[in-house]
Amino acid sequence: MLIVIENLLDSSEVAAFRERLAAGQWVDGADTAGSRSVAVKQNLQLPHTDPVARELGNRILAKLGNHPEFVSASLAETIWPPVFNLYQDGGHYGTHSDAALMRLPDANLTIRSDLSATIFLSDPDSYDGGELLIEESFGAQAVKLNAGDMVLYPSGSLHQVTPVTRGQRICAITWMQSAIASGEARALLYDLDQSIRALSPTRAADDPDIDRLVHVYHNLVRRWAKP
Structure with missing residues (x-):
């Protein structure tokens, strides 16, 4: 199930996010890639310890927790702190699937990644390329949304970010463990x-x-929710 949630962040919030992110200390995104993903990942990220990443990540978490459609679609019980990434100068992320279990040592927490989310922070006409391609049973879906919009999709799906050949593509990504493990x-x-x-x-x-x-x-939630 692929769900687009429009205007998670409004235009003034997006502008404030981009202004704060401009002061962030971006590092090579390959540092957080898995053993296979590192070969296909070329982007920049803010470290999870970066004060800007923590501030803006907490603002996104507050938005998600109070958004009725997100709550309805995800039934999330644990959400990974959002990660901010930047693609430019041909940056891309080749075909991969997200790790099934994700460990956050600082919180002594491991989550099962049921759903992934990408929140777009760059206007789509400000960069070329950078489509999020998500492979589903009915074919690959290309996603390139307005700034402030979010797409929610299964973490187990194969997906990629195509090369950005002009401008910058800045997004926040996060993962969540749902109270309902079954996607169906x-x-x-x-x-x-x-x-x-x-x-x-x-x-x-x-x-x-x-x-x-x-x-x-x-009663269906009671039946399907994990113990």
């Missing part, structure tokens, strides 16, 4: 929740049909 179950719950949210404004607050749908939704 999450997709069904998301569709059900979206229907409940769409129907509720047209019905009375105590509408029994809506109450029954909510009852079904939560």
Whole structure:
């Protein structure tokens, strides 16, 4: 399931992020790549200890925690601190899949990566290339969104970032462990929740049909959630 969430950050927030990121101490992104990914990764990143990365990452986490569609789509129980990356001068990230288990030593935490997210911080017309290609069962999907938009996709999918041949592509990326490990179950719950949210404004607050749908939704969550 690939879901686009528009305007996670508004234009003023994006501008503030880019101004702060301009002062960041960017390092070679290969330093955080796995043993196989290092051969196909060419970009810059902010270290997770960088004060700018921590400040802006916390702002993104606050946004995600209060965004109804993100909560509905991910049912996230743990979110990895966002990582900021920059692609320029042919920078790219070849075909790869994200690690299934991700260790954050500072927090003594290991998460299972069920979902990945990319938050675009550069205007799409300010750079050439840089599409996020995500391979799904129905073919590869090219994603290049407006600044402030986010795409959510399965961490286990093969994906890549095509070379940036002009300008700079700056994004934040993060991963999350969902309370619902099954992607198929999450997709069904998301569709059900979206229907409940769409129907509720047209019905009375105590509408029994809506109450029954909510009852079904939560009992499915109970059935599919990990112990």
